[in-house]
Amino acid sequence: MWRGLVRSAASNxxxxxxxxxxxPLPSIIHKRGIDVLHDPWFNKDTGFPITERDRLGLRGxxxxxxxxxxxxxxxxxxxxxxxxxxxxxxxxxxxxxxKWRILNRLHDxxxxxxxxxxxxxxxDFAPIIYTPTVGLVCQNYSGLFRRPRGMYFSAKxxxxxxxxxxxxxxxxxxxxxxxxxxxxxxxxxxxxQGIGIPIGKLDMYVAAAGINPQxxxxxxxxxxxxxQKLLEDRLYLGLRQPRLExxxxxxxxxxxxxxxxxxxxxxxxQFEDFQMKWAFETLHRYRKKFCMFNDxxxxxxxxxxxxxxxxxxxxxxxxxxxxxxxIVVVGAGSAGLGVLNMAIQAVxxxxxxxxxxxxxxxxxxxLLTKERKGIDPAAAPFAKSVAETEEMGLREGASLVEVVKxxxxxxxxxxxxxxxxxxxxxLKAMRESDSIKPAIFAMSNPTTKAECTAIDAxxxxxxxxxxxxxxxxxxxxxxxxKVGHVNQxxxxxxxxxxxxxxxxxxAHYISDGMLQAAAExxxxxxxxxxxxxxxxxxxxxxxxxxxxxxxxxxxRAAIGEGLAEGHGDVxxxxxxxxxxxxxxxxxxxNMWYPIYSPLVHER
Ligand SMILES: NC(=O)C1=CN([C@@H]2O[C@H](COP(=O)(O)OP(=O)(O)OC[C@H]3O[C@@H](n4cnc5c(N)ncnc54)[C@H](O)[C@@H]3O)[C@@H](O)[C@H]2O)C=CC1
Ligand SMILES: CC(=O)C(=O)O
Ligand SMILES: [Mg+2]
Numbered sequence: 328m329w330r331g332l333v334r335s336a337a338s339n340x341x342x343x344x345x346x347x348x349x350x351p352l353p354s355i356i357h358k359r360g361i362d363v364l365h366d367p368w369f370n371k372d373t374g375f376p377i378t379e380r381d382r383l384g385l386r387g388x389x390x391x392x393x394x395x396x397x398x399x400x401x402x403x404x405x406x407x408x409x410x411x412x413x414x415x416x417x418x419x420x421x422x423x424x425x426k427w428r429i430l431n432r433l434h435d436x437x438x439x440x441x442x443x444x445x446x447x448x449x450x451d452f453a454p455i456i457y458t459p460t461v462g463l464v465c466q467n468y469s470g471l472f473r474r475p476r477g478m479y480f481s482a483k484x485x486x487x488x489x490x491x492x493x494x495x496x497x498x499x500x501x502x503x504x505x506x507x508x509x510x511x512x513x514x515x516x517x518x519x520q521g522i523g524i525p526i527g528k529l530d531m532y533v534a535a536a537g538i539n540p541q542x543x544x545x546x547x548x549x550x551x552x553x554x555q556k557l558l559e560d561r562l563y564l565g566l567r568q569p570r571l572e573x574x575x576x577x578x579x580x581x582x583x584x585x586x587x588x589x590x591x592x593x594x595x596x597q598f599e600d601f602q603m604k605w606a607f608e609t610l611h612r613y614r615k616k617f618c619m620f621n622d623x624x625x626x627x628x629x630x631x632x633x634x635x636x637x638x639x640x641x642x643x644x645x646x647x648x649x650x651x652x653x654i655v656v657v658g659a660g661s662a663g664l665g666v667l668n669m670a671i672q673a674v675x676x677x678x679x680x681x682x683x684x685x686x687x688x689x690x691x692x693x694l695l696t697k698e699r700k701g702i703d704p705a706a707a708p709f710a711k712s713v714a715e716t717e718e719m720g721l722r723e724g725a726s727l728v729e730v731v732k733x734x735x736x737x738x739x740x741x742x743x744x745x746x747x748x749x750x751x752x753x754l755k756a757m758r759e760s761d762s763i764k765p766a767i768f769a770m771s772n773p774t775t776k777a778e779c780t781a782i783d784a785x786x787x788x789x790x791x792x793x794x795x796x797x798x799x800x801x802x803x804x805x806x807x808x809k810v811g812h813v814n815q816x817x818x819x820x821x822x823x824x825x826x827x828x829x830x831x832x833x834a835h836y837i838s839d840g841m842l843q844a845a846a847e848x849x850x851x852x853x854x855x856x857x858x859x860x861x862x863x864x865x866x867x868x869x870x871x872x873x874x875x876x877x878x879x880x881x882x883r884a885a886i887g888e889g890l891a892e893g894h895g896d897v898x899x900x901x902x903x904x905x906x907x908x909x910x911x912x913x914x915x916x917n918m919w920y921p922i923y924s925p926l927v928h929e930r
Pocket of ligand 3: 512599600622623
């Protein structure tokens with residue numbers, strides 16, 4: 328499908344100037360010849376017009392016919408569709424890796440065409456460049472490796488990072504996604520192979536938020552791995568040493584953050600897929616000092632909260648009823664605790680600080696209570712008291728089935744990283760839920776780690792449920808023309824807007840108010856008719872639109888809190904004077920869109 332958008336090519340150029348014909352014309356890029364063809368930021372393959380071929384020294388380096396962008400696009404999609412046809416019947420792993428390879432080859436060669444096909448086919452391609460396939464790519468990274476992408480800072484680079492950061496070729500970087508590879512989706516410690524996650528997240532930034540791909544930077548902080556299999560793998564490309572711990576670890580992250588801040592003080596740094604202890608520690612350490620956020624804690628929380636508020640609406644209840652919802656959260660890690668923290672804040676806003684939310688938290692050892700030995704301080708506020716558990720006929724460490732049977736929750740939400748933990752008995756117990764539309768959120772990624780499948784959820788818990796999963800599942804055919812709608816509850820609905828809104832605000836840190844505004848914007852995006860049909864989140868096809876709205880909400884919140892300092896040519900004063908419509912228009916204007924820009928000045 329070709330969706331041509333009429334836009335001025337010049338609007339994509341940052342420094343276009345006009346020259347009189349008497350002056351020798353400089354090129355817009357400084358490269359020439361084969362170097363242009365080998366630079367995916369500028370390469371147009373057979374799409375270079377004759378003038379550019381002449382003036383960039385490309386004559387003879389390409390077949391003579393000039394092919395239009397539309398034709399190149401169609402040619403790529405044809406080869407993608409034939410790959411689909413030719414791999415019918417083969418395993419999921421083989422097919423999805425083959426699809427990832429063909430997209431990755433285009434990414435390596437011609438970024439403009441790559442991002443255009445990604446944006447136009449986001450529903451088909453997000454599962455390849457993002458979850459679930461990105462998980463498989465990380466697991467097989469050392470074998471799949473052909474070319475590096477992004478930057479790699481290792482424990483061996485201590486003392487060198489300030490100079491290394493200048494090795495990155497772009498003058499300006501706006502968005503950085505950083506991982507240490509210690510908790511890649513629900514797949515555990517994948518060491519340096521986790522770089523696939525920042526790459527996939529930043530692809531979503533370009534597709535959803537229109538961040539210019541020349542201004543993104545995926546980063547791997549390789550501090551070793553505790554994955555024995557990888558340490559013994561002869562193809563493993565990371566440091567062969569156990570992970571740094573304690574102060575040694577923090578000093579590496581500190582050095583990286585200082586180096587980034589020195590070169591690009593306004594860049595936003597998104598922390599992604601850090602194991603829980605470092606996720607919380609680094610968030611606490613840096614959040615007021617740098618413009619950064621932790622996506623797994625803060626992005627996920629906003630998406631989950633929007634979904635939880637949606638389930639209240641789906642029951643036909645007013646939002647104030649959120650304070651009375653019984654919510655069982657399975658997984659007391661960075662994501663689960665992030666969700667509970669944000670949900671508690673929402674309850675106090677709705678029902679006042681004295682409210683007593685009905686939240687139950689389980690980890691690998693069952694229901695968390697105050698009796699738990701060695702409880703993590705981050706989980707402690709959510710542990711149930713002895714009186715509360717006894718009142719429900721429960722006890723410390725009670726199993727998930729027991730908890731669901733006794734509590735009869737309105738919502739069962741999984742962020743455990745354990746596939747199938749919502750098994751048949753658990754799902755059947757949800758039939759006794761006190762809600763007329765019980766909600767089941769199987770949010771763990773990738774698909775193999777989802778707490779249950781969509782089919783099982785509708786089959787065992789009943790057709791009236793509302794279902795969401797972290798990785799995509801097909802809608803479920805319930806027979807008699809009825810469809811069980813599958814939502815994708817994934818932080819992809821928020822992180823691009825949080826990043827873009829924060830960037831345009833120029834705020835020196837990301838406040839709770841900015842994050843809350845993002846979550847509320849997502850929650851309010853859906854119409855009542857959709858919510859009634861169990862549709863809690865927008866279609867991924869509208870991800871650019873929802874991202875623009877979220878970014879505008881974040882920007883408005885920053886302005887409201889007096890945090891906005893402006894970005895580029897637009898200063899704090901101009902932002903303050905913008906109306907709501909002007910803010911959203913400002914956001915949309917700043918979203919990059921892939922078209923071939925002229926690489927030489929017109930005569
Ligand atoms: N859908 C989304 O947008 C997001 C999904 N996730 C997914 O959430 C999962 C967890 O991520 P994190 O919280 O960062 O991991 P984590 O490792 O910090 O926490 C996992 C938690 O699950 C608990 N757990 C393990 N086995 C369990 C069992 N059998 N029953 C109950 N609890 C069990 C652990 O005790 C721990 O508290 C991952 O699969 C990740 O992909 C994370 C962020 C966003
Ligand atoms: C979606 C995501 O951030 C995760 O699964 O970790
Ligand atoms: Mg993540």
